[in-house]
Amino acid sequence: MPSDPAARPCIYVDADACPVKEEVYRVARRTGCRVEVVANAFIRTPPDIHFTQVAAGPDAADDWIAGRLQARDIVVTNDIPLADRALKAGAAAIAPNGQAFTQASIGSALAQRALMEHLRSFGEGQGGPRPFSAADRSRFLSALDTAVRRSQAPR
Secondary structure, eight states: OOSSGGGSOEEEEEOTTOTTHHHHHHHHHHHTOEEEEEESSOOOOOTTSEEEEOOSSTTHHHHHHHTTOOTTOEEEOSOHHHHHHHHHTTOEEEOTTSOEEOHHHHHHHHHHHHHHHHHHHTTOOOOOOOOOOHHHHHHHHHHHHHHHHHHHSOO
16 A cells, blocks of 8 residues: 555545445544545544535535545445546445445446436435445445455556
């Protein structure tokens, strides 16, 4: 792993309503990754974790994160368009439930998102996501470990 802190991969957390922040902190401490927690409202973070509060707005956190991504970085987000932007920047993108977004899967995820938005505009599909589970947390930790190992591997 590079000794220069700026050269280390950064884990960006799209933190509004993110249920796995503590898990990100633990993995980052163990692996030496930097963490950038980004949200529209204040979130208390440990002293060794950097927090950035962005202006209110639907895409302010996404834009802030996307504007700083480097190829070896990792983004933790439920936001599919942000995951797409991360992949286009050469970064990894993982949902809090452990779903790793890939170049092969992002197109269908964007299409499904558009379809669900269309259905909601007609009052359909109002159920919302299923509850977050312990299995989701476990899948997330596994996916984050895998992403960190890949980001730290020599290229």
